[in-house]
Amino acid sequence: VKIVIVTGASGFLGRHTVSALRERGFYVHGLSRRPDADVSCEWQTADLFDTDAVQGVLKRVRPTHLLHLAWETEHGRYWTAPANARWVEASLALWRHFTEAGGQRAVGTGTCAEYTWDDSLLAGRPVEEGVPRAPRSFYGLAKSAAFDLLDAYSRSVGLDFAWGRVFFPYGPGDCRPTLIPSVIRALRAGQPAQCTHGRQQRDFVHVRDAATAFAALLEGKVSGAVNIATGTAISIAHVVTTLGALLRRPDLIRLGALEGRLDEPAWLVADIRRLRDEVGFVPRIDLIEGLRETVEWWERQIF
Amino acid sequence: VKIVIVTGASGFLGRHTVSALRERGFYVHGLSRRPDADVSCEWQTADLFDTDAVQGVLKRVRPTHLLHLAWETEHGRYWTAPANARWVEASLALWRHFTEAGGQRAVGTGTCAEYTWDDSLLAGRPVEEGVPRAPRSFYGLAKSAAFDLLDAYSRSVGLDFAWGRVFFPYGPGDCRPTLIPSVIRALRAGQPAQCTHGRQQRDFVHVRDAATAFAALLEGKVSGAVNIATGTAISIAHVVTTLGALLRRPDLIRLGALEGRLDEPAWLVADIRRLRDEVGFVPRIDLIEGLRETVEWWERQIF
Numbered sequence: 001v002k003i004v005i006v007t008g009a010s011g012f013l014g015r016h017t018v019s020a021l022r023e024r025g026f027y028v029h030g031l032s033r034r035p036d037a038d039v040s041c042e043w044q045t046a047d048l049f050d051t052d053a054v055q056g057v058l059k060r061v062r063p064t065h066l067l068h069l070a071w072e073t074e075h076g077r078y079w080t081a082p083a084n085a086r087w088v089e090a091s092l093a094l095w096r097h098f099t100e101a102g103g104q105r106a107v108g109t110g111t112c113a114e115y116t117w118d119d120s121l122l123a124g125r126p127v128e129e130g131v132p133r134a135p136r137s138f139y140g141l142a143k144s145a146a147f148d149l150l151d152a153y154s155r156s157v158g159l160d161f162a163w164g165r166v167f168f169p170y171g172p173g174d175c176r177p178t179l180i181p182s183v184i185r186a187l188r189a190g191q192p193a194q195c196t197h198g199r200q201q202r203d204f205v206h207v208r209d210a211a212t213a214f215a216a217l218l219e220g221k222v223s224g225a226v227n228i229a230t231g232t233a234i235s236i237a238h239v240v241t242t243l244g245a246l247l248r249r250p251d252l253i254r255l256g257a258l259e260g261r262l263d264e265p266a267w268l269v270a271d272i273r274r275l276r277d278e279v280g281f282v283p284r285i286d287l288i289e290g291l292r293e294t295v296e297w298w299e300r301q302i303f
Numbered sequence: 304v305k306i307v308i309v310t311g312a313s314g315f316l317g318r319h320t321v322s323a324l325r326e327r328g329f330y331v332h333g334l335s336r337r338p339d340a341d342v343s344c345e346w347q348t349a350d351l352f353d354t355d356a357v358q359g360v361l362k363r364v365r366p367t368h369l370l371h372l373a374w375e376t377e378h379g380r381y382w383t384a385p386a387n388a389r390w391v392e393a394s395l396a397l398w399r400h401f402t403e404a405g406g407q408r409a410v411g412t413g414t415c416a417e418y419t420w421d422d423s424l425l426a427g428r429p430v431e432e433g434v435p436r437a438p439r440s441f442y443g444l445a446k447s448a449a450f451d452l453l454d455a456y457s458r459s460v461g462l463d464f465a466w467g468r469v470f471f472p473y474g475p476g477d478c479r480p481t482l483i484p485s486v487i488r489a490l491r492a493g494q495p496a497q498c499t500h501g502r503q504q505r506d507f508v509h510v511r512d513a514a515t516a517f518a519a520l521l522e523g524k525v526s527g528a529v530n531i532a533t534g535t536a537i538s539i540a541h542v543v544t545t546l547g548a549l550l551r552r553p554d555l556i557r558l559g560a561l562e563g564r565l566d567e568p569a570w571l572v573a574d575i576r577r578l579r580d581e582v583g584f585v586p587r588i589d590l591i592e593g594l595r596e597t598v599e600w601w602e603r604q605i606f
Contacts, residue, residue, distance in 0.1 A: 085395050085456040092392045096385075132435065138455045145448040152441040153388040 002026045004218065005061060007048060007094070008069030010036035012174050013109075013166070016211035017069065024215050029061050032070075049086060051093040058101040066098045066106040067218050072139070075177050084142035091146050095153055105160035107218045110147055110225060112167045112203070113140030117265040126271035129165065129225040136263060147225060162217050164210075167229035167270050171207035171290055172297030180291070183240055184298050187247040194257040198237030203229040203269040206285035216281040222274070229270030230283045242288060246295045305329045307521065308364060310351060310397070311372030313339035315477050316412075316469070319514035320372065327518050332364050335373075352389060354396040361404040369401045369409040370521050375442070378480050387445035394449050398456055408463035410521045413450055413528060415470045415506070416443030420568040429574035432468065432528040439566060450528060465520050467513075470532035470573050474510035474593060475600030483594070486543055487601050490550040497560040501540030506532040506572040509588035519584040525577070532573030533586045545591060549598045 004021055008014040009030030018041050021028050028041035031054070035043035044061065046053040048070055068091060072083040091108065098106055115127050116134035135141040147163050154161035170180045186193040205213075205228060213228045237255055244250035276282050285293075307324055311317040312333030321344050324331050331344035334357070338346035347364065349356040351373055371394060375386045394411065401409055418430050419437035438444040450466050457464035473483045489496040508531060516531045540558055547553035579585050588596075 080459055082399075082456055082459045084459075085452050086399065088452055089392050089395045089399075092388050096389065096392075099385075138459055141451055141455050145452050148444055149388050149391055149448050152444050153385055156383055156385045156387075156441055 002065060003029070003061065003063045004065040004067055005029050005031050005044070005058065005063040005098070006041070006067045006069065007031045008071070009041060010034065010039055011069060011073070012176065013169060013207055013210060013214075014069045015039050015173060016207050017067065017214050020211045020215035021067070021218070024219050026065065029063065031057060048090045048094065051090070051097070054094060055097040058097045058103075062101050063098070064104050065218055066094070066103055067214060068094060068106065068108045071109065073176070079137040079139045081138070084138045088142050088146050088149070092149060092153070095150055095159070099157050099159055103159065105218065106150070106154065107162045107164060107214065108146065108150055110163045110165035111140060111143050112165060112229075112268055112270065113137055114144040114147065114165060117263070117268070119266050122265055122267055124267050126231060126269050127227070128271040129227055129274055151224065160221070160223065162222055163225045164214050164217050164228040165225055165270075166210055167203040167205055167227065167268070169205050169207045169210045171294050174207065174294070179236065180239065180243070180294060183243050184247065184295060187243065187249045187252050188298065190249070190252070192252045192254045192257070193240065193244075195236070195240050195253065195255050196258045196260040198235060198240055198255045199266070200236045200260070200264065201233040201267045201269060202236060203232065204234050204239065204287060205229050205283060206290040209283040209285050213275060213279065213281045213283070216279050220279055222278045226274045226279055227270035227272055228275065229272055231270055231272035233267065233269045234287060239287070239291070242291050243295065246292055305368055306332070306364065306366045307368035307370055308332050308334050308347070308361065308366040308401070309344070309370045309372065310334045311374070312344060313337065313342055314372060314376070315479065316472060316510055316513060317372050318342050318476060319510050320370065320517050323514045323518035324370070324521070327522050329368065332366065334360060351393045351397065354393070354400070357397060358400040361400045361406075365404050366401065367407050368521055369397070369406055370517060371397060371409065371411045374412065376479070382440040382442045384441070387441045391445050391449050391452070395452060395456070398453055398462070402460050402462055406462065408521065409453070409457065410465045410467060410517065411449065411453055413446050413466045413468035414443060415468060415532075415571055415573065416440055417447040417450065417468060420566070420571065422569050425568055425570055427570050429534060429572050430530070431574040432530055432577055454527065463524070463526065465525050466528045467517055467520055467531040468528055468573075469513055470506040470508055470530065470571070472508050472510045472513045474597055477510065477597070482539065483542065483546070483597060486546050487550065487598060490546065490552045490555050491601060493552070493555070495555045495557050495560070496543065496547075498539070498543050498556065498558050499561045499563040501538060501543055501558045502569070503539045503563070503567065504536040504570045504572060505539060506535060507537050507542065507590060508532050508586060509593040512586040512588050516578060516582065516584045516586070519582050523582055525581045529577045529582055530573035530575055531578065532575055534573055534575035536570065536572045537590060542590070542594070545594050546598065549595055
């Protein structure tokens with residue numbers, strides 16, 4: 001029997017992942033300070049910063065698997081927040097208590113912010129997992145250090161370990177003030193969507209694809225880091241103008257209204273050979289279909 | 304007034320460092336599970352893995368400075384021990400509680416094992432602090448990750464931070480089963496000292512020089528990583544034959560009796576320009592003088 005503890009189970013990616021894990025026959029325990037009755041799993045209430053409480057849950061549940069999605073997420077602050085170090089602490093303690101409770105396989109969540117964002121090094125090529133990392137932010141640095149530490153720790157105690165590096169997830173349920181939700185909100189309110197030039201190329205992955213990829217990664221045997229992405233470069237201008245068309249307000253799209261950020265790369269796209277060939281998962285949801293579904297989700301929301 | 308908490312104050316490097324700090328006018332609190340009455344400082348008894356206890360000590364003492372020397376040290380095991388991850392956890396918690404207690408400047412202890420040990424990359428040049436690190440062991444990786452995390456954390460909360468990367472400390476009080484104590488013990492027992500070919504070049508630093516360097520680093524304003532070493536390459540054969548001469552048993556030195564380890568570099572020597580020019584410290588103790596003092600220390604011990 002496969003029993004999994006999922007941290008961050010009530011988050012944007014977590015909710016979708018719980019469904020994907022249940023479909024694969026996992027018995028899912030969500031671990032959270034704030035259980036969410038809308039997510040179908042057995043809830044364990046604990047603060048991940050309270051390592052005694054976490055230890056208690058793991059001893060009681062004795063999970064075979066661990067999927068650790070939780071991290072600092074406060075928009076605009078998480079790039080530099082001191083709490084990034086706290087999340088490394090919490091992650092190391094979680095691995096330790098999972099191991100001591102007899103766990104077998106643990107998967108953590110990384111980010112494309114672990115990679116260099118230097119355009120001259122990226123050189124317009126899809127980023128492979130094995131390249132030397134050079135994170136620019138505290139967030140990226142903390143995730144990268146957590147990967148190295150959890151990987152080495154897992155080897156030293158004989159725990160199966162993998163790490164999904166998520167690129168740019170989007171989709172229904174995303175209320176973060178990131179690009180896609182912000183543009184949708186603006187257009188729905190009849191306000192202009194102020195954007196940069198939009199020539200940045202990104203690897204946008206539908207949250208349900210990312211969730212299914214995590215479930216496949218957790219269920220499988222692949223070790224180490226695996227990019228969770230599509231391998232496809234999409235310009236921000238393409239995303240934004242598609243949203244303008246879907247919401248029938250192309251007139252409100254203001255490409256070039258904002259300065260581009262100097263610290264963001266022109267091109268950030270994943271090499272997904274490990275995901276495809278080793279995990280055996282290929283993203284299925286086309287961008288336009290995914291954006292349409294996202295717009296429809298927003299139209300059903302009552303705020 | 305300068306109040307410092309020193310972890311690992313009863314260790315080989317710690318004891319010497321407490322003296323060096325007192326000479327510079329620091330009021331020294333040693334933090335340890337096992338206070339050592341032979342070390343002249345005010346002792347605070349706490350297990351560094353017990354973060355509540357550590358928090359209690361820091362709230363009570365309210366140190367202005369922190370010098371964190373403690374780490375897993377069990378010989379032969381610390382290179383790969385799972386506890387390396389636990390020490391990262393403990394170090395992050397220590398920084399957090401030090402910051403919350405109003406601390407101003409914190410110095411941690413790194414190692415030359417953070418650097419690459421690939422001879423083709425070392426290329427017989429002194430290693431500068433800024434080179435890309437590529438630790439080969441879990442110990443080196445954990446120290447390197449701790450440096451990155453503590454550095455980024457300290458920036459994010461406005462804490463002064465430095466990191467002393469110690470090369471090969473030796474001297475009186477070193478009872479670890481490392482090269483120099485092992486050779487001295489063998490010769491004193493009239494037994495052959497089995498050695499490798501001895502052509503490896505290392506940067507041996509006298510523990511009192513290393514301790515004085517840490518005290519200077521803590522008292523000063525330099526940020527980031529600083530090598531704690533001499534900048535001088537000494538062959539292991541030179542050290543071992545010197546010990547043979549000092550103990551009047553050159554006949555017992557067996558260079559070439561053991562296979563060289565494949566995973567150790569031929570050459571590992573520090574660039575000490577930061578220590579010399581920025582910290583303003585130059586090692587003073589000559590190797591032969593230091594070895595003589597070490598031999599004399601062993602001759603005074605009664606086991």
